[in-house]
Each structure stands twice: as C-alpha cells, then as structure tokens.
Amino acid sequence: GENVEQHPSTLSxxxxxxxxxxxxxxxxxxxxxxxxxxxxxxxxxxIIDIRSNVGEKKDQRIxxxxxxxxxxxxxHITETQPEDSAVYFCAAKRNTxxxxxxxxxxxxxxx
Amino acid sequence: xxxxxxxxxxxxxxxxxxxxxxxxxxxxxNAMYWYKQSAKKPLELMFVYSLEERVENNSVPSRFSPExxxxxxxxxHLHTLQPEDSALYLCASxxxxxTSGRNExxxxxxxxxxxx
Numbered sequence: 001g002e003n004v005e006q007h008p009s010t011l012s013x014x015x016x017x018x019x020x021x022x023x024x025x026x027x028x029x030x031x032x033x034x035x036x037x038x039x040x041x042x043x044x045x046x047i048i049d050i051r052s053n054v055g056e057k058k059d060q061r062i063x064x065x066x067x068x069x070x071x072x073x074x075x076h077i078t079e080t081q082p083e084d085s086a087v088y089f090c091a092a093k094r095n096t097x098x099x100x101x102x103x104x105x106x107x108x109x110x111x
Numbered sequence: 112x113x114x115x116x117x118x119x120x121x122x123x124x125x126x127x128x129x130x131x132x133x134x135x136x137x138x139x140x141n142a143m144y145w146y147k148q149s150a151k152k153p154l155e156l157m158f159v160y161s162l163e164e165r166v167e168n169n170s171v172p173s174r175f176s177p178e179x180x181x182x183x184x185x186x187x188h189l190h191t192l193q194p195e196d197s198a199l200y201l202c203a204s205x206x207x208x209x210t211s212g213r214n215e216x217x218x219x220x221x222x223x224x225x226x227x
Contacts (some may be wrong), residue, residue: 004153009151032214034215036218041220042220042221043113043115043201043203043218043219043220043221044154044201044218045113045218046215046216046217049215089153089154093214098156098159098167099154099156099214099216100153101153101154102153103151103152103153104153
C-alpha cells in the first residue's frame with residue numbers, strides 16, 4: 001500500500017545551524033507534498049507545501065525540495081531558532097482527499 | 112487558532128462508557144476528517160466526510176461511530192473502547208476542490224483520550 005518514510009525520527013541542532021528532514025514516498029502518482037509542524041498541545045499546522053510540477057519552494061527560512069524520479073522530498077530549515085523546536089510531519093497525496101503521513105521528526109534546537 | 116475547535120481537550124473513560132468527541136470548524140470548509148495519532152506511528156486517517164456524506168472509512172472498528180450533522184460539525188461517538196484506543200484524536204477540515212486540489216487541511220488541537 002501507499003506509505004511515506006521519514007528520517008530521522010529525532011534531530012538535535014544548535015541554534016543557528018541548519019536542519020534537514022527527508023521523506024520518501026511509494027506512490028508515484030502522488031502530486032502534492034505538504035509539511036506540517038506540531039507544537040506541544042496543538043494540532044499539526046501546515047508550514048510549506050510543494051506540488052509535483054515544481055522542484056523547489058522557499059519561504060523565508062524554510063524550503064522544500066522534491067525529486068520525483070527518486071520519489072523523495074526534503075524540508076530544510078536554515079538559521080534555526082529555539083521556537084523551531086517541534087515535531088515535523090511530511091505527507092503525500094495523490095488525486096484523492098487522503099494524505100499519507102510520515103512518522104514524524106522531533107526537532108530540538110538548543111540555544 | 113486554526114479555526115477548528117475540539118472538545119473536550121482531555122477525556123478519561125472506562126471501557127464500558129459511552130462518550131462523544133466534538134469538532135467544529137469556522138472556516139466554511141466542505142470536508143471534515145477524523146485522525147488518530149498514536150506515539151511513534153503516522154497519523155491514521157479514520158473517517159472523511161465531504162458535503163456531510165461519509166466518503167472514506169479506513170477499516171475503523173465499529174466501536175467508533177462518526178456523525179456529521181452539517182458541514183461545520185463533526186462528532187465521534189465512542190462505545191466500549193479498549194486501552195489500545197488511547198491516543199490523540201485530531202479533527203481537520205479542508206475545502207475540497209476536485210481531485211487535483213491542494214486540499215490544505217487545517218487541524219484542531221485534538222482530544223487526548225485515555226481508556227482505562
């Protein structure tokens with residue numbers, strides 16, 4: 001069945017360093033790839049997304065890259081700050097309403 | 112605030128109890144979802160309602176019973192649950208825009224359910 005693998009499960013970085021989270025999807029028909037950030041006590045919130053006709057998208061300190069051939073996509077956070085500490089989820093969707101989520105990455109940014 | 116509210120935020124129930132989770136969205140969306148979030152597992156989609164009709168049921172046990180009386184409200188009725196049903200239950204909504212739509216889903220804060 002469809003699945004999304006996400007690595008690493010935990011990531012610790014020093015404030016100011018970059019963080020990279022990688023996901024691999026199985027369904028080649030997937031065409032939409034959002035990233036969600038979940039802070040303690042809150043539901044996941046969309047932070048950036050990318051469609052399959054684009055290879056890279058950037059929004060201030062965060063960027064997402066997509067390699068359709070290899071079926072993987074990555075989240076890049078530059079100049080990390082303590083408030084970036086959260087659990088990040090990738091997801092993939094084809095032409096349905098169903099998002100397939102990764103298992104999450106717990107990011108800790110140390111001051 | 113995402114525009115999606117859930118009540119209660121925390122719930123402890125015994126295996127023989129009956130309880131309901133409530134979700135309300137204030138975004139004018141036409142689709143609503145229930146997810147189960149367990150530790151170290153991907154978010155599991157349970158149910159999808161589009162225009163108040165259930166369009167997806169991911170092999171969820173019958174002890175979970177959804178209800179969508181209108182496009183703004185979604186309930187999850189719980190009956191004779193098991194301890195392994197303890198999890199965070201998340202509600203989400205989106206604006207369905209055809210099969211190729213972006214389908215950004217907005218999540219509520221969740222209900223932390225503990226089954227004793």
